[in-house]
Amino acid sequence: MQPTIYLIPRWGGKIHSDWYDWFGAEIMERYGLSVIVLDxxxxxxxxxxxxxxxxxxxxxxxxxxxxxxxxxxxxQVVIRYLIARLGQDKTLEIGGILLIAAWFMVDRPWDTINPWIANKGLDYRSLSERVRFRKVVLSDNDPFTPNYAENKKLWVDRINASVTVYPQRSHFNSKAEPGVIEGFAEMIDQTIKTT
Structure with missing residues (x-):
């Protein structure tokens, strides 16, 4: 069976925003796989x-x-969705998550982001136990999370993620983002070969 890959955009992002088209083309060329970008x-x-x-x-x-x-x-949508699914079925085994410009906190939160920062009652342990691959990709100059070291620590502590910090990638909004491909390659190599 072929892997199924879903991509959830950034705040205000559409299916063709930023690097999404480029990523889809690269994954098709390299792996023959399609990416479903959700609107x-x-x-x-x-x-x-x-x-x-x-x-x-x-x-x-x-x-x-x-x-x-x-x-x-x-x-944030991905982890909350998967926690909800694992709440319905604790035996689910999920291939992997690749989280780009991920955050648990932001430097200057605004009203509509506050509900996303609240995390009481979320079962992060289930993610670390049932998601086979957990990768976070950060930048050392993300304007929303300048304290990238603390952000990295939160992802490691909460879901036992592997975290890579790239220099000067801001919020990963370019038309091409090689770090995303590198993270995806790592995810596929580590999980498909053991399936």
């Missing part, structure tokens, strides 16, 4: 419950060949 509802003002419910309605099947790529707030 999220009300994405200029993302709502936690609406976003998670949207993923629950769009993605009914998850297994060890299912992979998720999140960008910024998309990372």
């Amino acid at each position: 999220m509802p009300n994405w200029n003002q993302p709502d936690v419950e609406e976003s998670v419910n949207f993923l629950l309605s769009q993605i009914s099947h998850v297994d060890k060949l299912t992979y998720f790529i999140g960008h910024s707030v998309g990372c």
Whole structure:
């Protein structure tokens, strides 16, 4: 069976934003795989419950060949969706998550981001136990999380993620982002070969 790959855009991002088209073309050329980029509802003002419910309605099947790529707030949607799925079925085995410009806190939060920063009651342990590959890609000059060392520590502590910090990539908004491909290659190499 072929892997299924979902990509969840950044805040205000559309299916063709930033590096998404480039990434899809690269993955097709290198691996012969397609990427499903989800067009999220009300994405200029993302709502936690609406976003998670949207993923629950769009993605009914998850297994060890299912992979998720999140960008910024998309990372938060991915982990909340997967925690919800694991709450329904604790035996799920999920292929992997690749989280780009991921955060648990931001330097200057605004009203509509505060619900995304709140994390009480989220079962991060289930992610570290049931998601086979957990990778976070950060930049050392992300304007939203200048304290990248603390951000990195949170991802390691909460979901036992492997974290790579790239120099001068800001919030990963360029048309091409090699660090994303490198993270994806690592995910595929580590999980497909052991499936």
